[in-house]
Every structure is written in C-alpha cells, then in structure tokens.
Amino acid sequence: MxxxxxxxxxxxxxxxxxxxxxxxxxxxxxxxxxxxxxxxxxxxxxxxxxxxxxxxxxxxxxxxxxxxxxxxxxxxxxxxxxxxxxxxxxxxxxxxxxxxxxxxxxxxxxxxxxxxxxxxxxxxxxxxxxxxxxTPRKAAAADFVDMSAAPAPRAPLPAAQPGAHGIVLPVQSVSGGAGATTIAVNLAWELAGIERKDPQPRVLLMDLDLQFGSVSTYLDLPRREAVYELLSSTDTMDDDAFRGALMNFNDRLSVLTAPPDILPLDFIEPEEVARLLDRARAHFDYVVIDMPTTLVNWTETVLNAADFYFAPFELDLRSAQNILRLRNALRAEELPFEKLRFLLNRAPKGMDLAAKGRTKRMAETLEIAIDVQFPDGGRPVRDACDQGLPLAIEAAKNPLRKEIQKLAASIHARQSDRLEAAE
Ligand SMILES: Nc1ncnc2c1ncn2[C@@H]1O[C@H](COP(=O)(O)OP(=O)(O)OP(=O)(O)O)[C@@H](O)[C@H]1O
Ligand SMILES: [Mg+2]
CATH class of the missing domain: 3.40.50.2300 (Response regulator)
Incomplete structure (x- = not known):
C-alpha cells in the first residue's frame, strides 16, 4: 500500500x-x-x-x-x-x-x-x-435445439371449471443459469403426480422465455408453429386454439413450449399475457411458468397473477447484485416484491460452515428470507435435462429431486387446505 x-x-x-x-x-x-x-x-x-x-x-x-x-x-x-x-x-x-x-x-x-x-x-x-x-456485458448464450424432433401427442384440454382459478407459479432466475427451467420443469412434473391416487391435479407448464426457452429441450418436446399462431392472435383465442398449442408429456403434464423461432420479448403485450393466464387458470389447477431472466413489460402481469414468484439464485456476487437491482426495480414500480420466494440453488452442503455463514450474511445484507435451498444434484441433473426427462423418471433418488418434491408437496398441501376451508 x-x-x-x-x-x-x-x-x-x-x-x-x-x-x-x-x-x-x-x-x-x-x-x-x-x-x-x-x-x-x-x-x-x-x-x-x-x-x-x-x-x-x-x-x-x-x-x-x-x-x-x-x-x-x-x-x-x-x-x-x-x-x-x-x-x-x-x-x-x-x-x-x-x-x-x-x-x-x-x-x-x-x-x-x-x-x-x-x-x-x-x-x-x-x-x-x-x-x-x-468489459461490456456479455449476451446470453443461445441454446441449440433439435427442431426436427417428431411431433409429440397433443394434450387433451381439461374442462374449464366455472369460477376455477388455478394457482400461478412463475419461476425466474435472478441470474442466467441459476436453474429456473430445471426447477419449473421438475416442479410441474412433481405437482402433476402429487396425489397418491388419481385424480391428479391438472398442471400446465408454460414456457414464456420466448427467445431461448428450453422447456422443450428438458422434456424433449418439439417447438411448434401452433404456439406462434396462438401468441400472435390471443384476441381471437378460443379453447380450440389454446388446446392446439399445448403438448402432452407422458399423459400427465400439459406443456406450452416456446415458439420455434426467437421472438422479441415484447412480441406479447401485457393484456395478451393476461388473456393467456385467464384461460390457463380456468382449465388447470397449477400453472407453472418458466419466465425469461429479463424483466419485460408483462412481468408485472405475471407477478400480479402469481401466488408465489420463485426466484432461484446462487451464492455469488452476480446473484446478490441482481437481487438488489430486482428489489429496487420492483419497489420503484410499487410491485409486490413480497411475492418473491428466493430459492438458493446449488446450496452449500450442511458441513460447509463457511458457506453457510456466507448464505446467512447474504440474506441479512440483502434483507431477504431464503425460503428454500436446493442442493447441487451434480451431473445427473444435466444428463436428465439433456435426455429430456424429469428427475423423477431419470434420477428419482437425486437430492435435488427430493427437495423439489418436498416443495411441490408443501404447495399442494397449502392449496388443498385453502380449498377445504373455502368449501
Ligand atoms: N441444483 C442443481 N444441481 C445440478 N445441476 C443443476 C442444478 N440446477 C440447475 N442445474 C443445471 O444447470 C444448468 C442450467 O440450469 P437451467 O437451464 O435450469 O437454468 P436457467 O436459470 O433456466 O438458465 P437460463 O438463464 O439459460 O434460462 C442445466 O444444465 C441444469 O441441468
Ligand atoms: Mg431457462
């Protein structure tokens, strides 16, 4: 010095x-x-x-x-x-x-x-x-998708129930790669099989990451032109058009993938997203949404419709800074920051006391509660994503799968209690 x-x-x-x-x-x-x-x-x-x-x-x-x-x-x-x-x-x-x-x-x-x-x-x-x-900021990397995959079966659309309002569960990574898509896909799949006996809840997984959405990759579903058509004409959307754009994964989960080509994120307007959410909530009990990492003009629409808004992050500086920015942006617009549920992904193991201390300090410095921690599930997680299968099918004993399953169970238990109380 x-x-x-x-x-x-x-x-x-x-x-x-x-x-x-x-x-x-x-x-x-x-x-x-x-x-x-x-x-x-x-x-x-x-x-x-x-x-x-x-x-x-x-x-x-x-x-x-x-x-x-x-x-x-x-x-x-x-x-x-x-x-x-x-x-x-x-x-x-x-x-x-x-x-x-x-x-x-x-x-x-x-x-x-x-x-x-x-x-x-x-x-x-x-x-x-x-x-x-x-250094100027780097652009997000594109993901490369096999567009030639064979078409998967269409999803039967569960009947709309009058007054039904499925619960909306968006997932948005605080920083790119923090795990939103992995969590959205596996949370949706766990919810869709959460009951011991049929009937199961009706679950829709929507990929609103219109540019690099990878739900289709993680579930090995093709991206179809029908999705583009649906998104370009929500004003005339009826149940048939909505059904036509959905895919069915393993007879249990309905999926709206991202469209085949990269679209500008403002391709859809807030009122169009509101219309999509209304229709989704009328037909499904749970609507899990994979959101783009970027804030867009319809983020507010999704946030307002959401019960919880899951925000996976990692124990690094990038995430800390982005949480701060996110909080300031939401507060400035008077948006409900308290709906955010921060999920620490790739959380340190119980033995790593120094990292545990860092986690605690990060929560204190940023004045956030870290509600859920997901462990690093290692290579099998990436392999399951590449195979196009949920962890429950490809790596059922993986520690990450177990935690996502617990989260799904707690969401469903809360929702069942609410429905019972309302009856
Ligand atoms: N807890 C975990 N353990 C092991 N691997 C993980 C875990 N969470 C995510 N991954 C892996 O990290 C990679 C990035 O995850 P994912 O695509 O879900 O992130 P994302 O936030 O959706 O990224 P993007 O910003 O590109 O949309 C994937 O290969 C995934 O398999
Ligand atoms: Mg993603």
Whole structure:
C-alpha cells in the first residue's frame, strides 16, 4: 500500500485508491488491493478524497474503491459528493459495502458508481469487479435445439371449471443459469403426480422465455408453429386454439413450449399475457411458468397473477447484485416484491460452515428470507435435462429431486387446505 502522503506527492504511478473512514476496518480489502495492484494504490480518508478529486491529477486513477460500513450512515451525502467528484474526473467507482442498507446502495449506484461488492469480500470479487470496469456485458448464450424432433401427442384440454382459478407459479432466475427451467420443469412434473391416487391435479407448464426457452429441450418436446399462431392472435383465442398449442408429456403434464423461432420479448403485450393466464387458470389447477431472466413489460402481469414468484439464485456476487437491482426495480414500480420466494440453488452442503455463514450474511445484507435451498444434484441433473426427462423418471433418488418434491408437496398441501376451508 502507498501512504496518503505519496498519493499527494506522486500520484502518477497509482492505479487506484481506497476511500473510507478508516481503511483498517476493511483489512480484506487491503489484502485484495495488494494482490491485484501490488504497491500501485493508495488510501484516502473521506476528507482527503474530497481534496484529492479537486486536483486534475486525480483523473489519472483508473478507479476508487469507496468502502462503507453501517457506521457510515451519516456520511452518505458526503459519499454521494465524492462519487460525483470522481465521475467528473473520469474515475470509476466501486462501492465496497459492509451492512449498508439496500436503499442507500441503490442511491449511490444511481449516482454513477459502476459496481458494488459486499464486504467481507467474496473470493475473487475485487478482481472480477476490476475486470468488469472494462468489459461490456456479455449476451446470453443461445441454446441449440433439435427442431426436427417428431411431433409429440397433443394434450387433451381439461374442462374449464366455472369460477376455477388455478394457482400461478412463475419461476425466474435472478441470474442466467441459476436453474429456473430445471426447477419449473421438475416442479410441474412433481405437482402433476402429487396425489397418491388419481385424480391428479391438472398442471400446465408454460414456457414464456420466448427467445431461448428450453422447456422443450428438458422434456424433449418439439417447438411448434401452433404456439406462434396462438401468441400472435390471443384476441381471437378460443379453447380450440389454446388446446392446439399445448403438448402432452407422458399423459400427465400439459406443456406450452416456446415458439420455434426467437421472438422479441415484447412480441406479447401485457393484456395478451393476461388473456393467456385467464384461460390457463380456468382449465388447470397449477400453472407453472418458466419466465425469461429479463424483466419485460408483462412481468408485472405475471407477478400480479402469481401466488408465489420463485426466484432461484446462487451464492455469488452476480446473484446478490441482481437481487438488489430486482428489489429496487420492483419497489420503484410499487410491485409486490413480497411475492418473491428466493430459492438458493446449488446450496452449500450442511458441513460447509463457511458457506453457510456466507448464505446467512447474504440474506441479512440483502434483507431477504431464503425460503428454500436446493442442493447441487451434480451431473445427473444435466444428463436428465439433456435426455429430456424429469428427475423423477431419470434420477428419482437425486437430492435435488427430493427437495423439489418436498416443495411441490408443501404447495399442494397449502392449496388443498385453502380449498377445504373455502368449501
Ligand atoms: N441444483 C442443481 N444441481 C445440478 N445441476 C443443476 C442444478 N440446477 C440447475 N442445474 C443445471 O444447470 C444448468 C442450467 O440450469 P437451467 O437451464 O435450469 O437454468 P436457467 O436459470 O433456466 O438458465 P437460463 O438463464 O439459460 O434460462 C442445466 O444444465 C441444469 O441441468
Ligand atoms: Mg431457462
């Protein structure tokens, strides 16, 4: 580390600075700065930083890491000024936050801080944040589907029941690849066989990830033109058109796959999604929806119709940051954030106490409850997805399957209680 005096006297070789009330409160940051930058960084107090950014030489820095903890609540206005001063000099800002409220973080990010990392710093987080300062975001990878698969049987449409309102269970990954499709597919399949004896609940699985939806891959169903036709004409949709677009998986589960070609996510409007949901809820007891990871103009429609909105995430920085963004976006629009049920996927095993601690801290920092944890089911999960089969068929004893089965059982028990109470 380079001392404050050197920052003032010889700023040229410095790449970055930390700015904090007392950098000794952030010893892991000191270690990581040394690992990433060797001697080429300095540390500044808030007051010194204010002076420093008045000097044009400060523009030679690549970034500042402004570190805050819960005792800095009174300094937020000053920190906001510092971020603006740094931006004015063209210096990028990474926030390092130890128990700072999401609201405060949101405001500071809005002022132009490029990124934030929670403190204690996760392994490699500073390195990743520094790398992200230069790298444009990557686009999601496409999935490659065998479009030539033989057509699967059409689904018989269960009779609509007057006044029936199936429950809507969307699943949306907080960050791409966190497991939404695996969870949606297997949750739908478990619900469709949840009763010991027939009749089973009527379950529809809808893939609304219109671009890269992979429900069809995970259940080995073809993507059909009829889905495109249905989505392009919901205003004239009747039961026949709706039925015509559904597929049947193993005589038990009805599926609306994504259409064959990639469509813009705003191909469907909120009122069209509302019409689809109405029809689905009239015919089915459970409507499980695989949602795109992106927020779209009809996310609100689905969220409002949902009983719970499952949000799988992973124990990494990417998920933490996205949860924060998601919460801020929903709150700003006054949408029901409390419907979100955060599902930690690939959760650490019981023995991994350090990771358990990280999980607890993540929940506390983000002020969320982590309702369900799903274990890493390993290679068999990917294999089942590639085989186009639910885990219950392909790997019935897999630990991930067991947890999804428990979740399905608890949803169904709750729903059965509700129906009984209503009778
Ligand atoms: N708990 C788990 N254990 C093992 N493998 C898993 C687990 N959850 C998901 N996977 C695997 O991770 C990969 C990505 O999962 P999935 O496609 O469900 O994620 P997604 O959130 O829907 O991704 P996308 O953002 O592409 O829609 C798949 O190969 C899946 O088999
Ligand atoms: Mg998916």
């Amino acid at each position: 380079t001392s404050e005096a050197q920052v003032q006297d010889d700023p040229a070789p410095l790449v970055a600075c930390t700015v904090s009330r007392d950098v000794q409160n952030f010893d892991l940051l000191i270690e990581d700065m040394e690992t990433e930058l060797g001697e080429a960084w300095g540390d500044l107090s808030f007051a010194d930083a204010r002076q420093f950014f008045r000097q044009p030489e400060s523009g030679a820095l690549k970034f500042v890491a402004i570190a805050l903890d819960h005792d800095d609540g009174d300094h937020l206005a000053m920190v906001a000024d510092l971020i603006e001063a740094a931006k004015a000099q063209g210096v990028k800002v990474i926030l390092v936050a130890d128990e700072v409220s999401p609201m405060a973080l949101h405001q500071l990010l809005q002022l132009g801080a490029e990124d934030f990392i929670p403190y204690p710093l996760p392994e490699g987080a500073l390195r990743d944040a520094i790398a992200r300062l230069d």
